[in-house]
Amino acid sequence: MNKLLLTCFIFISLFACKSPEARKPETVKTGSFIKESAIRNKKLLKAEEKAIENYIxxxxxxxxxxxxxxxxxSKDSVVNTTNSMTPKFGDIVNFDFNLSALNGQTIYTASELKNRNYAMDKEELFTGLREGLKLMKAGETFTFIFPSQKAYGYYGDENKIGRNTPLISKVTINSITTKK
Structure with missing residues (x-):
């Protein structure tokens, strides 16, 4: 019995001292997702540019x-006034606008979006419209074509505007109130 116990003890002590082995990963990740995403975005950009070019x-x-x-x-109407002021940071811009798809389908009418007062660069507004307002003067009406990345981008507005949708917007600035 002692011999058996001694043999078991020696056997266990020999195998208990074995160092742990590193496990190999099951899968190896590569940069393929990023590459595929870049290819997909380039195709999307080309399709948008082609659609905008056809519209123009x-x-x-x-x-x-x-x-x-x-x-x-596109400048639809330009008011001949002595005021050549464009809005600056903090100015309050009162404007009306609508949003349409490139196929001409109206997404939001001006009455749905309502007349807005916007504090330049202090409030949320999609990138293209925020930058477009900086080009205008009081009384002017412009039509803008915004590619999706300048409009609502990948997510849309989660209501009527789908993802990756280029937009057409007719914008009229009613007044510009300078900050004091």
């Missing part, structure tokens, strides 16, 4: 011009 060709009388902000703008 179909509406050549509006004379759209590319802005430095990454969207297209």
């Amino acid at each position: 060709k179909a509406h050549d009388s509006m004379q759209f011009k590319a802005s430095e902000y990454g969207f297209w703008v």
Whole structure:
């Protein structure tokens, strides 16, 4: 019995001293998701640019011009006033606007969106419209074409505007009140 106990003790002590072995990972992650996402976004951008280009060709009388902000703008009406002031940071801009899809379908009418007072760069407003207001003067009406990344982007507005939707917006600035 002592021999058996001694043998078991020696056997256990030999195998108990074994160092732990590192486990190999089950899967190896690569950067394939990022690469696939970049390819998908490039295809989306090309499709949007093509659709916007087709819209501009179909509406050549509006004379759209590319802005430095990454969207297209057409001056519908320009008021001849001595006031050549564009809104600056903190100014209150009173404006009306609507939103449409490139196919001409109205998404939000001006009456649905209502007349708005906006404190320049102090409140939330989608990027394209915020930058577009900076180009305008009181009394002017512009039509903008915003690519999706300048509008509501990947998520849309979670209501009527779908994801990755380029938008057309007709904007009229009623007044600009400078900050004191």
